[in-house]
Amino acid sequence: MPTDDILLVLRQNWGHQAFRPMQEDIIRSVLAGQDTLALLPTGGGKSICFQVPALARPGLCLVVSPLIALMKDQVENLRKRGIKAEAVYSGMSHQEIDQTLDNCVYGPVKFLYVSPERLLTDMFRARVGRMKVSLLAVDEAHCLSQWGYDFRPPYLQIAALRELLPGVPVIALTATATEQVKLDIVEKLRFGPGHRVFQQSFARPNLSYSALPTEDKLRRLLEVVRGVGADKTSIVYARTRRQTEDTAAYLQQHGLKAAAYHAGLPSDQRTRTQQDWMENRIRCIVATNAFGMGIDKPDVRLVVHLEAPDNLEAYYQEAGRAGRDEKYAFAVLLHGPNDADELRRRTQQTYPPLDTVRRVYQALANFSRTAVGGGELVAFDFDIQQFAETYRIKALDAHNSLRTLAREGFVQLNEAVNTPARVHIPIDHHDLYRFQVANEQHDKLIKSLLRFNGGELFSGFQRISENSLAQHLKLSVLDVRKTLLFLHRSGIIQYQPRQESPQALFTTPRYDADKLPLDQKRLLQARDLARDKTEAVIRYAAGGRCRQQLLLEYFGELDAPACKVCDFCLAEKKARQAPAPAADLRQQLLTLLKATPQTPREVLTHFAPGQATAVTEQLRELVEMGELKYAPDGRLG
Numbered sequence: 001m002p003t004d005d006i007l008l009v010l011r012q013n014w015g016h017q018a019f020r021p022m023q024e025d026i027i028r029s030v031l032a033g034q035d036t037l038a039l040l041p042t043g044g045g046k047s048i049c050f051q052v053p054a055l056a057r058p059g060l061c062l063v064v065s066p067l068i069a070l071m072k073d074q075v076e077n078l079r080k081r082g083i084k085a086e087a088v089y090s091g092m093s094h095q096e097i098d099q100t101l102d103n104c105v106y107g108p109v110k111f112l113y114v115s116p117e118r119l120l121t122d123m124f125r126a127r128v129g130r131m132k133v134s135l136l137a138v139d140e141a142h143c144l145s146q147w148g149y150d151f152r153p154p155y156l157q158i159a160a161l162r163e164l165l166p167g168v169p170v171i172a173l174t175a176t177a178t179e180q181v182k183l184d185i186v187e188k189l190r191f192g193p194g195h196r197v198f199q200q201s202f203a204r205p206n207l208s209y210s211a212l213p214t215e216d217k218l219r220r221l222l223e224v225v226r227g228v229g230a231d232k233t234s235i236v237y238a239r240t241r242r243q244t245e246d247t248a249a250y251l252q253q254h255g256l257k258a259a260a261y262h263a264g265l266p267s268d269q270r271t272r273t274q275q276d277w278m279e280n281r282i283r284c285i286v287a288t289n290a291f292g293m294g295i296d297k298p299d300v301r302l303v304v305h306l307e308a309p310d311n312l313e314a315y316y317q318e319a320g321r322a323g324r325d326e327k328y329a330f331a332v333l334l335h336g337p338n339d340a341d342e343l344r345r346r347t348q349q350t351y352p353p354l355d356t357v358r359r360v361y362q363a364l365a366n367f368s369r370t371a372v373g374g375g376e377l378v379a380f381d382f383d384i385q386q387f388a389e390t391y392r393i394k395a396l397d398a399h400n401s402l403r404t405l406a407r408e409g410f411v412q413l414n415e416a417v418n419t420p421a422r423v424h425i426p427i428d429h430h431d432l433y434r435f436q437v438a439n440e441q442h443d444k445l446i447k448s449l450l451r452f453n454g455g456e457l458f459s460g461f462q463r464i465s466e467n468s469l470a471q472h473l474k475l476s477v478l479d480v481r482k483t484l485l486f487l488h489r490s491g492i493i494q495y496q497p498r499q500e501s502p503q504a505l506f507t508t509p510r511y512d513a514d515k516l517p518l519d520q521k522r523l524l525q526a527r528d529l530a531r532d533k534t535e536a537v538i539r540y541a542a543g544g545r546c547r548q549q550l551l552l553e554y555f556g557e558l559d560a561p562a563c564k565v566c567d568f569c570l571a572e573k574k575a576r577q578a579p580a581p582a583a584d585l586r587q588q589l590l591t592l593l594k595a596t597p598q599t600p601r602e603v604l605t606h607f608a609p610g611q612a613t614a615v616t617e618q619l620r621e622l623v624e625m626g627e628l629k630y631a632p633d634g635r636l637g
């Protein structure tokens with residue numbers, strides 16, 4: 001549907017009546033073929049900025065995105081609107097990736113989402129040149145910068161990808177970027193001359209930020225939640241899984257509809273809790289930062305942090321989930337007397353000694369049974385607790401070493417995402433029929449598969465439900481899986497079992513741990529950067545200025561006016577309305593009594609009860625100075 005009527009594209013596909021501020025300018029820049037950087041706050045409507053121009057032009061839009069959950073969300077959203085979208089990520093089988101990429105070369109696919117480490121694989125490079133790519137979109141573009149808070153080295157490969165796509169414009173999008181990160185994105189993505197940068201202010205006028213010092217966080221939390229309204233939607237961020245559960249239990253005991261959410265819970269429970277919260281059966285979700293990405297609930301009235309994240313980028317994003325409907329909402333950080341030191345200590349720990357990092361790398365190779373030189377991009381199930389116990393590594397060391405390895409581009413850790421089982425039948429009807437006749441014991445299952453999914457199974461991978469098959473065939477789910485696996489091994493079907501555990505993978509061929517090329521200088525730089533970011537968080541919590549201004553300055557907006565709604569601005573306003581200082585009060589009394597003489601008792605009725613002492617004192621002083629005199633009837637004038 002090539003058209004310049006982008007408003008029509010928006011209305012027809014999304015049903016939105018108009019563009020939000022800046023969306024249209026961004027889209028026009030992309031359509032004019034200019035490399036474009038779009039900085040919009042969370043919830044600002046970034047996806048539309050690349051999806052609309054992609055639909056307005058023939059060809060395919062390649063989207064680089066760092067998180068599987070985010071990709072799946074977007075692909076599903078597009079498909080719901082009848083737009084063909086595909087995704088390629090680790091955890092998919094070689095065949096499935098192969099087929100998806102083929103669809104993008106030969107089929108009418110409009111959007112292909114890829115994780116960055118796929119970009120330079122041979123399989124991808126061989127195909128991408130043959131796809132009719134019209135636009136390259138780089139989502140969460142701050143991941144490309146070492147100065148950002150979430151550096152993903154594979155993002156740097158996008159520059160090389162651009163060489164395979166000459167003349168294709170790029171649009172980079174992010175919700176957080178400091179000046180340094182902006183410059184980095186433009187440079188590392190090799191933006192062409194005439195490129196455009198659009199930045200919407202990150203100010204959130206309807207969001208009241210506060211940071212409350214407290215020695216009893218749970219009690220304070222309860223007060224805050226009740227203060228905003230126990231029947232309102234809220235998110236409480238905690239740092240550990242344990243803390244989410246304890247806090248949710250505490251809130252429940254006090255009669256609130258609260259529930260815990262973290263990556264360690266079974267996936268169906270997580271889905272249910274999230275659903276209950278989305279549909280207002282649960283009002284307060286107490287979560288680790290695993291919760292929130294890709295969630296779009298407009299009426300969140302309150303986001304509380306029981307502990308500060310270690311950088312303001314993360315804080316801004318998480319707090320920013322409040323008040324997306326642009327109505328008044330609150331972002332509250334609770335901080336205890338030792339929090340600043342604790343935060344510093346944690347940041348320090350995030351950078352374990354290099355020996356530990358190497359030891360963890362070696363353990364990971366043993367855990368996954370990966371030989372030197374092998375294992376590149378092959379995902380394996382990875383339970384960090386089990387890993388740490390097996391190799392007697394302290395959980396914290398394991399966690400931080402793996403983070404270092406991920407940041408340096410040697411391994412990747414994927415959050416648990418629930419991927420349903422999928423099946424494709426690669427042979428034709430006749431061959432399948434012959435197999436069914438010869439293997440009667442499997443006939444029923446194959447028939448059920450076809451009955452549930454139809455002929456689509458022959459053209460590509462389809463989601464199947466192992467549970468429904470088991471119910472229908474009166475077998476256990478385990479038996480169904482075994483049979484599917486058998487058929488897979490026999491080449492009759494291609495079967496991707498359901499996945500729901502976190503995964504890890506090596507992003508390079510595995511090194512000998514001793515020869516792992518860790519860049520000491522860069523690691524030290526990263527540590528210093530992390531330390532600076534932590535100090536910025538501590539300054540934010542300490543306050544002393546408008547909190548919105550503090551945040552905006554961090555993101556390079558230096559001239560933002562005071563927000564008037566944060567705790568600091570409100571306290572200032574209150575101070576201004578407080579009892580007038582002595583000189584003002586004296587003037588006020590003189591004006592009042594020169595106009596209408598009255599008794600001290602009558603004078604007091606003009607003032608708030610709290611001011612009585614000050615008023616009486618000023619009256620006495622004015623009489624002593626001779627400015628006021630008593631009349632015989634007791635009135636002052």
Ligand code: ADP
Nearest residue numbers: 016018019020041042043044045046047048296
């Ligand atoms: P971001 O990625 O910037 O956080 P999204 O692209 O997810 O934001 O958009 C946030 C929400 O705003 C979505 O529900 C989206 O449908 C909605 N939205 C985006 N653009 C518009 C628009 N022009 N009019 C109305 N709603 C919009």
